Amino acid sequence: MEFEEAVEEILSSVDAEREEIEKKLKEFLDYGVPIEQAKNALIRKYGGGAREKKIKDIKPGDRNVITSAKILTIDEREVEVRGKTRKIYRGLLGDETGIIPFTAWKDFGLQKGDVVKIKGCSASEWQGQPRLSLSEWTIVEKVEYDIELIKMPPKRLNLIDVRANISNVEVRGKITSIERREVDVGGEKKTVYSGIMEDETARIRFTAWKDFELKEGDAIRIKGAYVRSWRGSPQIIFDENAEVEKIDEKIEYTPYTIPLYKVVERGGGLDLLIEGVILEVRRDSGIIFRCPHCNRRIKEGVCDEHGQVDGVPDLRIRALVDDGTGAVDVIFNRELTEKLLEKSMDDYLKMAEDAMDYGIVYADIVDKLLMHPVRVYGDSIQSDFIISIIAKDGEKIKPDVKKDAEELMIEIGG
Amino acid sequence: MREVAWRIFAGEYSEASHIIHGKEEKAPKYVITPMGAKVNRLFVVGVLTDVENIGKEGIRWRARIADPTGIHNVYAEPFNPEVASLLADMEAPSYVAVAGKVRIYEPEEGSVYLSMRAEEVKSVDAFLRDYWIVQAARNLKMRIDAMKEAKSMSTPSIRQLRELGYPLKVAEGVLEAMRYYKDIDIEHYEFLLREALSYISIEKKESSKEVKEAEEKLLAIIKELQGEEGAEWDAVIEQAAKQGIERSIAEEAIANLMEDGIIYEPELGKLKMV
Numbered sequence: 214m215e216f217e218e219a220v221e222e223i224l225s226s227v228d229a230e231r232e233e234i235e236k237k238l239k240e241f242l243d244y245g246v247p248i249e250q251a252k253n254a255l256i257r258k259y260g261g262g263a264r265e266k267k268i269k270d271i272k273p274g275d276r277n278v279i280t281s282a283k284i285l286t287i288d289e290r291e292v293e294v295r296g297k298t299r300k301i302y303r304g305l306l307g308d309e310t311g312i313i314p315f316t317a318w319k320d321f322g323l324q325k326g327d328v329v330k331i332k333g334c335s336a337s338e339w340q341g342q343p344r345l346s347l348s349e350w351t352i353v354e355k356v357e358y359d360i361e362l363i364k365m366p367p368k369r370l371n372l373i374d375v376r377a378n379i380s381n382v383e384v385r386g387k388i389t390s391i392e393r394r395e396v397d398v399g400g401e402k403k404t405v406y407s408g409i410m411e412d413e414t415a416r417i418r419f420t421a422w423k424d425f426e427l428k429e430g431d432a433i434r435i436k437g438a439y440v441r442s443w444r445g446s447p448q449i450i451f452d453e454n455a456e457v458e459k460i461d462e463k464i465e466y467t468p469y470t471i472p473l474y475k476v477v478e479r480g481g482g483l484d485l486l487i488e489g490v491i492l493e494v495r496r497d498s499g500i501i502f503r504c505p506h507c508n509r510r511i512k513e514g515v516c517d518e519h520g521q522v523d524g525v526p527d528l529r530i531r532a533l534v535d536d537g538t539g540a541v542d543v544i545f546n547r548e549l550t551e552k553l554l555e556k557s558m559d560d561y562l563k564m565a566e567d568a569m570d571y572g573i574v575y576a577d578i579v580d581k582l583l584m585h586p587v588r589v590y591g592d593s594i595q596s597d598f599i600i601s602i603i604a605k606d607g608e609k610i611k612p613d614v615k616k617d618a619e620e621l622m623i624e625i626g627g
Numbered sequence: 628m629r630e631v632a633w634r635i636f637a638g639e640y641s642e643a644s645h646i647i648h649g650k651e652e653k654a655p656k657y658v659i660t661p662m663g664a665k666v667n668r669l670f671v672v673g674v675l676t677d678v679e680n681i682g683k684e685g686i687r688w689r690a691r692i693a694d695p696t697g698i699h700n701v702y703a704e705p706f707n708p709e710v711a712s713l714l715a716d717m718e719a720p721s722y723v724a725v726a727g728k729v730r731i732y733e734p735e736e737g738s739v740y741l742s743m744r745a746e747e748v749k750s751v752d753a754f755l756r757d758y759w760i761v762q763a764a765r766n767l768k769m770r771i772d773a774m775k776e777a778k779s780m781s782t783p784s785i786r787q788l789r790e791l792g793y794p795l796k797v798a799e800g801v802l803e804a805m806r807y808y809k810d811i812d813i814e815h816y817e818f819l820l821r822e823a824l825s826y827i828s829i830e831k832k833e834s835s836k837e838v839k840e841a842e843e844k845l846l847a848i849i850k851e852l853q854g855e856e857g858a859e860w861d862a863v864i865e866q867a868a869k870q871g872i873e874r875s876i877a878e879e880a881i882a883n884l885m886e887d888g889i890i891y892e893p894e895l896g897k898l899k900m901v
C-alpha cells in the first residue's frame with residue numbers, strides 16, 4: 214500500500230487535518246510499523262473507526278457516532294439525577310434518511326432549525342426505538358449548509374392516538390378554534406397560529422408556525438406534523454415542512470367514554486369523558502375559604518399574598534377516580550359538588566356551624582361518594598404525580614350490570 | 628404516576644408467586660399474576676365473611692372478603708387506625724369495598740404470601756359487588772386476549788402488544804408472566820371468568836325477611852358445629868329447628884349463604900364457612 218493511499222483512507226474515515234495525519238503516519242513507519250497496522254492504529258486514534266453515519270443507520274448500542282442533522286424540535290426540562298436537579302434537552306433531529314429522538318445532557322445552545330455536526334454521541338434503546346444521547350463529551354458544531362429532510366410517508370393517526378415526541382404524522386380534523394399569537398424564539402419575534410382541532414376521536418391543541426390561512430370550521434389534512442408535550446398534554450405542531458390541505462369532509466367530535474389508561478398514557482386531553490369509581494376523597498375536599506382579593510385558598514384566615522383577610526367560603530371536591538386501567542384526580546367545583554351531593558353550600562355551612570366542625574362536610578362527601586361509580590366530563594391540567602381533570606360536568610352512575618355481564622358472557626362464548 | 632387499582636379475582640391473585648422489585652430504593656413493588664396483571668394497588672368488592680383482631684394491642688385487624696372465585700385476605704394496619712376501626716365495626720356477612728396496596732410476605736426464598744393492606748374501606752350494596760365482578764371479568768378477559776396474542780407472536784414485545792391497543796401495564800405484565808410462569812393454564816382462567824360472570828347473570832329471587840333473619844342464625848350454627856371437616860347438614864337443620872326455624876326456611880337460607888359464597892360444601896352433606 215502506498216503512503217498517499219493510506220492517508221486518503223484514513224482521512225475518509227476520520228475527521229482530522231491532512232498535515233497531521235501525514236506526520237503521524239510517517240512517525241509510525243519510521244518505527245517500522247507495517248503500513249496496514251499503522252493505518253488502522255491512526256483510524257482508531259482519531260475516532261475509533263467512527264465514520265459519519267446517516268440517521269437511518271444508527272442502531273441502539275452504537276457508540277462514538279458522528280452524524281450531521283437538523284434540529285426539528287428541542288425542549289428543555291429538569292430532571293433529578295442522584296438527588297441533584299439538572300437541565301436536560303430533548304427533541305428530535307433528522308437528515309435526508311430519517312428522524313431520531315435525542316437527549317442532550319448539557320446545554321449546547323441548540324435551537325429548532327439549526328444544522329449541526331455531532332461527534333462522539335451514542336445511541337440507546339427507548340421503547341423499542343433508538344435514541345441519541347449527547348453527553349458532556351460530545352462535540353456539537355453548527356454548520357453553514359442545510360439538510361433536506363427525509364420525505365417518508367407520514368404515519369396516519371387518529372387524534373386520540375397522538376403521543377408526545379412522535380414525528381412525521383398525518384392527521385385530519387376540523388379547526389375548533391384558532392388565534393394568532395406573537396412568540397419570542399431566541400430573541401426573535403415570530404407569529405404563530407394556535408388553537409384546538411378535533412376529529413371523531415379527540416380534541417387536541419395545535420400550533421402552526423406558518424400562516425396556512427386557517428379559520429374556524431375548516432376541515433384539513435396535515436401531513437408531516439410532529440407532536441410534543443405542552444403542559445403535560447400532547448400538542449400537534451406543524452410548520453413550513455408540513456403539507457396542509459383543506460378537505461371537504463364533515464368532522465365532529467362527540468365525547469365518548471375513554472378508558473383511563475389512554476388518558477394517562479397520552480398525558481391528558483381536552484373534553485374527555487371518563488367513567489370510574491371514586492377510590493379516595495382527598496382531604497382538601499369540602500368547605501374551603503378563598504381570599505376575597507386573589508381567590509387563592511387561605512388557611513386559618515391568612516392569605517399568602519394579602520395577609521389577614523375575611524375568607525369567602527367555597528365548596529369543592531378533589532377525588533381519585535380509577536377505572537381499573539388508570540387513575541386520575543378529578544376536581545369538582547361548587548356547582549357540580551352541590552349537584553352530586555344534592556345539597557347546597559349554604560346547607561353545608563349551616564351543618565358545619567351547628568356541629569362546630571367543617572369535618573362534617575368531608576364526612577358527608579365520603580358517605581355519599583366514596584366507592585361510587587361516576588361519569589365525568591372535563592379538561593386535564595398538568596400536575597406532577599397524577600393527571601388532574603377539571604370537571605365541566607359529572608354524575609353518579611348505575612350501569613346495568615346484568616346486561617353487561619350477559620354481553621360479556623356472549624363475547625367469551627359461555 | 629399514581630398506580631392503578633386492579634380489580635382482580637381472588638382465584639387469580641392467590642395463585643401469583645412472582646414479585647418484581649424496582650431497581651431504585653423507593654420504586655414500587657409489583658405482583659405479577661399468572662395472567663399478567665402487574666399489581667401494586669387493588670380494589671376489591673365482596674362479601675365480608677369475618678373480621679378478627681390479630682394485634683397484641685388490638686389495633687391490627689384481618690378481614691376475609693369472598694368473591695365468586697376465592698378469598699381476599701385484607702389487613703388494616705396500626706398506622707391507619709381509622710380504617711382499622713371501620714373494618715372492626717363491620718358486620719359479617721355484608722358487602723364491603725376495599726381499596727389498598729399489595730401486602731407481600733416473603734419469609735424465605737421461593738415462598739410468597741400475598742394479601743392486601745387496606746387504605747379505604749366502605750360498606751356497599753349488591754350493585755357495587757356485581758359492578759365489580761363485571762369490571763374484574765373484563766380486565767381478566769383483556770389479559771387473556773393479550774396473552775393469546777403474545778403467544779402467537781414469534782418474538783412477543785411490549786411494542787407489538789401496545790400497537791394492538793393494550794395498556795402499557797398489561798403489555799408489561801403479560802410478557803413478564805410469560806417469562807416467569809411455565810405452562811400457564813389459560814383455560815383455567817377462562818373457566819374462572821365464566822364462573823364469576825354466571826354469578827351475576829343468574830336472576831336471584833328476592834328472599835323473604837324471614838329467610839334473611841334465618842341466614843344469620845344458621846351461619847352461627849355452622850360456625851359452632853363445623854370443626855375441621857365441616858358441619859353435618861342434618862345436624863345443622865336439627866339445631867335450626869331447635870331455634871324455631873322451619874326446615875324449608877333453613878334450606879333456603881343455606882342455599883343463599885352458598886350462593887353468596889359465604890359457606891360451601893367441603894364434601895357432600897357437610898357445610899363449612901369459606
Ligand SMILES: [Zn+2]
Pocket residue numbers: 504505506507508509516517518519520
Ligand atoms: Zn389574596
